[in-house]
Amino acid sequence: MDAWPACVGPATDSPARQASLIRHSSPARYRYCLMAGLASLAAGCGGGDSPPLVGTLERDRIEIIAEASEPIVALEVREGDHVAEGTLLMRLETATATARAAAAASRSAQARHHLTELLNGERPEVIDEARARVAAAQATAQRDQMELRRATALLARGLTSQASVDQARAANDAAAAALREAQAALALALHGSRIEDIDQARAALAEAEAGERQLAVGDARLDVRATRAGTVEAVPYKLGERPPAGAPVVVLLADSPAYARIYVPEPLRASLRAGQAAEIRVDGLEKPLPGRFRYLSAEAAFTPYYALTQRDRSRLSYLAEVEVTGPGAAGLPAGVPVEVTPAAQAHD
Structure with missing residues (x-):
């Protein structure tokens, strides 16, 4: 048991303790440790040629x-x-999604109508009303101006008090201010909305329509389809x-090419590289499958820092993936055991 990697406990644990931890771990973790342990055992067996790298055949899982x-x-x-x-x-079920879509469509319609209102300007009736208010304010201002003149003349002749003149002057000033207010309201109705208000309305409409499209995309995904x-x-x-x-x-x-997930012992890690050719052997197939290394991990699996001594580092194992480059694995199920031999060893 010295060759087992520290995947379930520290390297200082006894062999019996590590074996017990492995047996009582989850099935997925057990298989993970088993393959890493086999790779480590292969590295520690010594001899001439290195044994094949063991693992399982896998395919891309799409959730x-x-x-x-x-x-x-x-x-x-x-x-x-x-x-x-x-x-x-x-x-x-799409009932909730349908209600959300209807609410989003209503918000878009509201923003669209508001923008149209700003672009079209005031209604003719509103402009006519503003003109009528200006005319009424002009009449009132003229009347109060005449009243102020009469009061001033009477004061000069001593026929009225200063208070009456002050009251007439205040009424004249108020009428003049009301006239200016009515004229400004008429100008506003004639000139239409400010460009800033129109730009804000356009932005609000764009936001509402974007929210509607976002909901439509999400609602379409309620029909779950294969990606x-x-x-x-x-x-x-x-x-x-x-x-x-x-x-x-x-x-x-996925129908993408199958690949072998294997564990590479530390003594072999430096001699392998991505893109390197390999042979993949599967029980029940007479001929090996061609493949190439597509991924080599830079970090060892389940290894604490204190296991990097000269004695223990030979037990390290590195996750690797070897893609099948031929059609031979088309009908093979995922999870079957495989043995991988790198090209340099396959030709020895």
Whole structure:
């Protein structure tokens, strides 16, 4: 057990302790540790040629999530079905989405009408009313001006008091101010809206329409469709259930090339590089599959810093992915064990 990597406990734990931790870990973690341990065992076996790198055959897993927390009203696929990109997988209830769309359309219509009102300016009736107010204010101003003149003349002859003159002057000033106010209102009605108000109305309309389009995109996703061609691996929820927003409702295995997920022992890590050719052997296939390294991790899996001594670092293992470059893996299921031999070793 010395060759097991420190994936479930410190390197200082006893072999029996590490084995117990591995056996009682989760199945996924157990398999992860098992492959890393096999890689480490291969590195520590010594001898001439290095043994093959072990792992499993995998495919890209595509998790398609629920756009909103709505009940499932239709299931169109089952596990194992092959679907093309854009295929309808399931439908979620759209009653809430329809109400949201109607509210968004109303906000857009309101903003659009407000912009139209500003562009068209005041109605002719409003302008006529403003002209009438100006005419009335002019008549009032003329009357009060005449009253002020009479009061001033009477005061000069001693026939009225100063208070009466002051009152007439105040009324004249108020009438003049009311006339100016009416004239300004008429000018405002004739000149229309300010350009700043129109720009603000245009911006409000653009915001409302953008919100409407955003809701339309989200509502369209209530019809859950395949984002890539592939095979349905899992449908976690049943008809009538309400998955939470953001939860995966369909899992696809993409039709993209399969790849081997393996673990590279530390003594071999420096000799491998991305793009390097390799052979992938699968139980039940007579000939190996061609492949190439597409990814090599720069960090060891589950390794604490204190395991980097000269004795322990040979137990390190690095995650790598080797893509199958031929058609031979088309019908193989994900998860089957594989052995990978880098090209430099395959030709020895």
